[in-house]
Amino acid sequence: MTTPLGPLGDLPADEMRAALHRMADWVADYRETLEGRRIVPEVSPGEVTAGLSPTMPAVAEALPVILRDLDHIVMPGVVHWGHPAFLGYFGSTSNGPALLGEIAAAALNVSAMTWRTSPAATELETVVLSWIRELVGLPASFMGIVYDTASVAVLHALAAAREEALSQVRGRGLAGRTDIPVLRVYASDQAHSSLEKAAIVLGIGQDNVVRISSDARHRMDMAALAAAIARDRAEGMLPLAVVATAGTTTSAAVDPLPAIAALCARESIWLHVDAAYGGAIGALPEGRALLDGMERADSLVVNPHKWLFVPLDFSALYTRRAEALRRVFSLVPEYLRGAASSDAGGTDRGAAIDYMDYGIQLGRRFRALKAWMVLRAFGREGITSRIREHCRLAQAVAERVGREPDFAMATPVSMSIACFRYEPAGVSHESADRLNAAIVAAVNASGAGYLTHSTLDGRTVMRMGFGNVLTTEAHLDTVWRHVVAESRRLGATHGD
Numbered sequence: 001m002t003t004p005l006g007p008l009g010d011l012p013a014d015e016m017r018a019a020l021h022r023m024a025d026w027v028a029d030y031r032e033t034l035e036g037r038r039i040v041p042e043v044s045p046g047e048v049t050a051g052l053s054p055t056m057p058a059v060a061e062a063l064p065v066i067l068r069d070l071d072h073i074v075m076p077g078v079v080h081w082g083h084p085a086f087l088g089y090f091g092s093t094s095n096g097p098a099l100l101g102e103i104a105a106a107a108l109n110v111s112a113m114t115w116r117t118s119p120a121a122t123e124l125e126t127v128v129l130s131w132i133r134e135l136v137g138l139p140a141s142f143m144g145i146v147y148d149t150a151s152v153a154v155l156h157a158l159a160a161a162r163e164e165a166l167s168q169v170r171g172r173g174l175a176g177r178t179d180i181p182v183l184r185v186y187a188s189d190q191a192h193s194s195l196e197k198a199a200i201v202l203g204i205g206q207d208n209v210v211r212i213s214s215d216a217r218h219r220m221d222m223a224a225l226a227a228a229i230a231r232d233r234a235e236g237m238l239p240l241a242v243v244a245t246a247g248t249t250t251s252a253a254v255d256p257l258p259a260i261a262a263l264c265a266r267e268s269i270w271l272h273v274d275a276a277y278g279g280a281i282g283a284l285p286e287g288r289a290l291l292d293g294m295e296r297a298d299s300l301v302v303n304p305h306k307w308l309f310v311p312l313d314f315s316a317l318y319t320r321r322a323e324a325l326r327r328v329f330s331l332v333p334e335y336l337r338g339a340a341s342s343d344a345g346g347t348d349r350g351a352a353i354d355y356m357d358y359g360i361q362l363g364r365r366f367r368a369l370k371a372w373m374v375l376r377a378f379g380r381e382g383i384t385s386r387i388r389e390h391c392r393l394a395q396a397v398a399e400r401v402g403r404e405p406d407f408a409m410a411t412p413v414s415m416s417i418a419c420f421r422y423e424p425a426g427v428s429h430e431s432a433d434r435l436n437a438a439i440v441a442a443v444n445a446s447g448a449g450y451l452t453h454s455t456l457d458g459r460t461v462m463r464m465g466f467g468n469v470l471t472t473e474a475h476l477d478t479v480w481r482h483v484v485a486e487s488r489r490l491g492a493t494h495g496d
């Protein structure tokens, strides 16, 4: 296609076909050459912008021109998260089956807001959610819904909790009411910050997220939780929810779910489990026990886009209290009455779920398609063997740490996360903090490997996370060699 689009309509069919073939080659070339690329680009802020036109083109441009700019302006500014030596954050991975699903979803461009607006998108979502529920080990009493992220999932869970605990926030709001006490939400000092954003949006207030201290293994301290709840009640506040984490962001610690669930049941407090990353461990028979107690949660989020090989974005919220969620969010405008299954005011009819009734979004992508492709193309066996391999690679980090002088694990490996620290003799803790952060920055700047630093027990640690289907022990070796080399190099100059 060398001529621009006309003033009306789309590409002619034959040109579209040719362009799609070309793009298929582009995608395949990218995947094939990924490993040879620098992981982080050598660009400074504004460099990509400088290559782009500040105003949109007044007239149509030809596709080859646009694709050339993709290669020459956009690609040089991309961080290659899919690179097999990218061990930062939680591995987010694309893969062949997922790509095919994304292409099909883009072509269809349906909105899964009600069953009628796309029966297949709705029913596939329901089926895929039941597969994932079963895979991680949740009982069938949990209903699922797909959102974009775990941040949005916890917002919905707390909105449902708030409506259950107070009367008519949906209708009357919060402002100006004297009948509403201060609401409190509890989470460990290791819990993800997304919970605080939810508290901000819901009018709970960031200051009313009570951070509970964690124990030596970074799990929520039960005695501290019980004491905080009792103290707040004595002061007339209303304990609304506990957010327990199964797989914390830094070290994949798991809070004591059975004890927290028992406390929440006794105190009539909503329990939300953040298993955004750690839920995947439930797919392993040997990992399931780590999640014991999750079945007593009121809601639980698991992100297949973190460790179930579905690319961004795909987050699944499960709840035993689906009606509570629906009471908050079901709102059918007149123009959608004909499209809604529940327009007669009744409940959903079997498979004819209107997912728009369970969240703030109306238009909803056909996300289930890519997940369906991945889960079928990998199969349960393919999923579990990859998760198991990622756990093995994290243990392999611990072995390397054990063999290297001046390195120590910061905490035992949990799931596929390894946190460690370099602390040569004669260097103060504070200086070692700066040194560890500098080592991570230097490895990342090399472009050959990528890891992140975090804080554990008040000290800076290096962290590797595994979750990419392309990562092998050879990639770990590459990153590890860089970590050791940079440690020696920077350690020699990082005196007190």
Ligand SMILES: Cc1ncc(COP(=O)(O)O)c(C=O)c1O
Pocket: 090, 148, 149, 150, 151, 152, 192, 194, 245, 247, 248, 249, 274, 276, 277, 303, 315
């Ligand atoms: C434990 C945990 N929960 C929630 C989140 C937020 O996830 P999302 O990006 O899907 O909002 C993260 C992000 O890494 C996380 O580590």
